[in-house]
Amino acid sequence: MTDFRERIILALDFGSPEEAYACLDRLTGDVKYVKVGMELFYAAGPAIVSTLKERGFKVFVDLKIHDIPNTAQGAMRSLARLGADMMNVHAAGGVKMMAAAREGVEQGTPAGSPRPLLIGVTMLTSTSEDVMNSQLLIPGKLEDTVAGYAAFTKEAGLDGVVASPLEVPLIKETCGTSFVTVTPGIRPAGSAKGDQTRVTTPEEALLTLNSDYIVIGRAITGAVDPRAAWNDMIDSLKASR
Numbered sequence: 001m002t003d004f005r006e007r008i009i010l011a012l013d014f015g016s017p018e019e020a021y022a023c024l025d026r027l028t029g030d031v032k033y034v035k036v037g038m039e040l041f042y043a044a045g046p047a048i049v050s051t052l053k054e055r056g057f058k059v060f061v062d063l064k065i066h067d068i069p070n071t072a073q074g075a076m077r078s079l080a081r082l083g084a085d086m087m088n089v090h091a092a093g094g095v096k097m098m099a100a101a102r103e104g105v106e107q108g109t110p111a112g113s114p115r116p117l118l119i120g121v122t123m124l125t126s127t128s129e130d131v132m133n134s135q136l137l138i139p140g141k142l143e144d145t146v147a148g149y150a151a152f153t154k155e156a157g158l159d160g161v162v163a164s165p166l167e168v169p170l171i172k173e174t175c176g177t178s179f180v181t182v183t184p185g186i187r188p189a190g191s192a193k194g195d196q197t198r199v200t201t202p203e204e205a206l207l208t209l210n211s212d213y214i215v216i217g218r219a220i221t222g223a224v225d226p227r228a229a230w231n232d233m234i235d236s237l238k239a240s241r
């Protein structure tokens, strides 16, 4: 994949479809892949997925399902019918839940359509090792937990994981290079971390650490001029190649 734009997923964290479309209109022709998370999905309803597909975008539905296996399977069956390109569950739900979710995706994928990628969320990029140890009550090193969750995700038959770019080399070493890595926690040089903890720049993520996809939201969507912010990111990637 040589065009960076195919590997950059824009997080549409907006409270209405109108705001999401207004932002996309300012980035026409540049954004190829978008992410619909809980805020937009709950505000706009499932139809947002088909509308974005009709507008030509690839769509990652980021609802991070985490429930008992039967419920996770049903949720993924319903979501797969929407025609998304990528969906996810929490790896912390365990192998049985993830395998059930994978079955649900297969059952829901419309005949003749490609099966969407199903990926597992390892440890949220807002979580630090200290919080993981002291509040999630998971002892040890955070990157060991991420690698362990990635291995269980692979065992369940999923296609890849969500993690910080910092963990991509270990995930690839553990699960193989074709195991897909989708990495939020992206902050262009000089921008504030905000609520994220395990962050890198787009250049580090895509060029040094070899994330398959990066997810970026507020650094673009919250910029005074989203197109300028986007162009700066692409220019910086090209210059660092």
Ligand SMILES: O=c1ccn([C@@H]2O[C@H](COP(=O)(O)O)[C@@H](O)[C@H]2O)c(=O)[nH]1
Pocket: 011, 013, 037, 121, 123, 124, 125, 126, 162, 163, 184, 185, 186, 196, 215, 216, 217, 218, 219
């Ligand atoms: O571990 C995770 C999983 C998902 N996300 C989502 O990615 C975007 C990041 O947005 P920014 O504005 O670039 O911080 C957001 O939609 C999260 O829900 C994540 O950040 N970390």
